[in-house]
Amino acid sequence: MNKVLFFAHLRDSAGVESVEFAASGKTVADLKELISEQFGLQNFDTVMTAINEEFATDDEVIQEGDTIAFIPPVSGG
Amino acid sequence: MKFFEIAKDPINTQSVIDKVIQREAGAITTFIGTVRELTHGKKTLYLVYEAYEPMAVKKLAQIGTEIEERWPGSKVAITHRVGKLDITDIAVVIAVSTPHRADAYEANRYAIERIKEIVPIWKKEHWEDGQEWIGNQLETVAYPSGKPEEGDLGE
Numbered sequence: 473m474n475k476v477l478f479f480a481h482l483r484d485s486a487g488v489e490s491v492e493f494a495a496s497g498k499t500v501a502d503l504k505e506l507i508s509e510q511f512g513l514q515n516f517d518t519v520m521t522a523i524n525e526e527f528a529t530d531d532e533v534i535q536e537g538d539t540i541a542f543i544p545p546v547s548g549g
Numbered sequence: 550m551k552f553f554e555i556a557k558d559p560i561n562t563q564s565v566i567d568k569v570i571q572r573e574a575g576a577i578t579t580f581i582g583t584v585r586e587l588t589h590g591k592k593t594l595y596l597v598y599e600a601y602e603p604m605a606v607k608k609l610a611q612i613g614t615e616i617e618e619r620w621p622g623s624k625v626a627i628t629h630r631v632g633k634l635d636i637t638d639i640a641v642v643i644a645v646s647t648p649h650r651a652d653a654y655e656a657n658r659y660a661i662e663r664i665k666e667i668v669p670i671w672k673k674e675h676w677e678d679g680q681e682w683i684g685n686q687l688e689t690v691a692y693p694s695g696k697p698e699e700g701d702l703g704e
Contacts, residue, residue: 477601479599479601479669479671480599480671480673480682481682484682522601522604522669525601525603525604525607526604526607527667541601541604541669543601543669544671544682544684545684546665546666546667546668546669546670546671547665547670547671547672547682547683547684548598548600548605548629548640548641548664548665548668548669548671549582549629549640549641549661549665549670
């Protein structure tokens, strides 16, 4: 299984901070599509993805146990 | 000593500066980011900052490494606060020491711009008539629908 984390407006839209999801073997792009459908999240292509706290590209393949975080455009500082 | 931190309590600016003191330095620049009341005429009551903390610390450290590679002899410390912040509160302190002053200014500017690009920290603005997550790095666009619209990201 994989832990999927939501932040900021994504968390508000999804209604949860995190979910367990069987994502191993899927690409980041696959997971984005599945998650956005399941939680009704729109314009998901503008969201960055991190695997185990490092930015990942859409074609990266998720491994068993990886933590996936969806990162909306940041606004720190 | 932790050079890159996410803090839940008010930041002690001097303690961040102290981390970059070095005998080789001829300059220390300190950037203090504070909570502004008015943005485009709209009055902010307070902000809430949220971080993906372990990744945010890593990305702050990455910025430090980038600076130390680009400006040899530099030393960097950054603390960003999370939680509820009132107007005039300090949100971020960046201290950079370098052998010469021009580099200290440049490197410090680089740090804040990079924070707005790669560090997973978000702010939610609270106004009298509502609240919104601020959605892009330039602090100019909020997403009323809770999502970026076409064209928002290229700015």
